Amino acid sequence: MFKKIVYTGIAALAILSCTSNTQKTEKPADEVMPQHQHSPAPAAPQKDLSTIVLDHKKDLVCGMPVSAGVEDTVHYKGKIYGFCAKECKDEFVKAPGSFLAAK
Numbered sequence: 001m002f003k004k005i006v007y008t009g010i011a012a013l014a015i016l017s018c019t020s021n022t023q024k025t026e027k028p029a030d031e032v033m034p035q036h037q038h039s040p041a042p043a044a045p046q047k048d049l050s051t052i053v054l055d056h057k058k059d060l061v062c063g064m065p066v067s068a069g070v071e072d073t074v075h076y077k078g079k080i081y082g083f084c085a086k087e088c089k090d091e092f093v094k095a096p097g098s099f100l101a102a103k
Helices: 002-021 086-094 096-101
Strands: 072-076 079-083
Touching: 072 086, 072 096, 079 086, 086 096
Parallel strands: none
Antiparallel strands: 072 079
C-alpha cells in the first residue's frame, strides 16, 4: 500500500512538472505591444545645401546661424531662405511677412 502511494505521488509530480513547462508565456495586457505600430521612417537622403546662396546668414525663425548647417530651404519673393530645421521652415511658411519684418 505504501509503495502505491509513493508511486502515485511520483507520477503526479512528473505529470505536473511536464505541464508547467508547456504553459503559454503570455504577457500581461498592460505589457502587450499594440498591433498597429509604426517603425521609424527611413532616413531621407541628405541634400547638399552648402552651395546655395541664401538671403540671410541666420535662420529667421530661431536665429541660429545657417553656417552651422542648413536643413531645409524655401523660395519666397525671388529669394532663398535657409532654415536649421524643417520645423523652422514650417513656421516661416505660415507667416513669412512677420519674420521678414522683424529682421
